[in-house]
């Protein structure tokens with residue numbers, strides 16, 4: 535029956551994410567960075583890209599705001615990305631939500647083996663589009679001041695990306711090492727890295743549209759500390775980055791296209 539097939543499918547998916555989680559844990563522990571290729575497969579990746587293009591066509595993407603400071607024309611030379619936040623209430627974003635449930639399924643398993651962190655919350659998904667024409671993101675640290683975010687998770691949606699022609703390379707400069715990690719924003723690639731000062735990174739100018747979906751995972755303790763601090767400073771900006779609980783299993787909406 536479809537029900538049995540669905541259960542079978544989800545258990546295979548869950549087993550695959552368990553395997554992936556072991557590799558992600560080892561890689562993160564060793565290098566602080568981990569890339570997984572062909573995370574969801576061509577068909578699902580295509581469905582997710584379609585939804586992102588619809589979001590952009592609907593004109594709901596806004597110039598990426600700097601975390602601090604007024605928005606001015608200078609911004610686009612600091613970060614050229616156009617972004618929108620997506621959560622489970624977003625209509626027409628079923629495949630993006632499925633992606634997030636799969637990211638959660640991997641992170642829940644990685645987190646269960648990470649003594650250093652307790653990860654039980656994340657941000658909503660930030661869908662970003664670099665419109666091309668040399669837009670970039672200057673070198674920065676995602677979480678320089680202990681705002682609670684411990685793992686950055688980025689899913690790339692760019693088909694046949696060629697850095698030589700299209701630019702848009704993500705360069706990570708792991709702290710304390712002279713090695714630079716050059717990450718191509720390849721279609722259906724999932725990237726994890728520690729969000730704190732261990733991983734300063736930048737996006738080189740992109741010459742064609744470059745799409746990515748980012749989720750940040752919170753460490754419960756660091757997040758609680760930050761909320762106490764921010765409440766004191768009543769820093770609304772940071773409180774805006776609501777935390778949502780993780781899905782603890784892949785989304786039950788089965789995809790026959792698998």
Ligand SMILES: Cc1cc(NC(=O)CCC(=O)O)nc(C)c1Br
Pocket residue numbers: 598601660671674675676677688704719735737746748
């Ligand atoms: C909104 C926001 C986006 C990003 N994105 C990247 O670093 C680009 C990664 C890539 O697309 O390869 N980083 C921070 C600290 C904030 Br805030």
Ligand SMILES: [Fe+3]
Pocket residue numbers: 674675676735
């Ligand atoms: Fe970043």
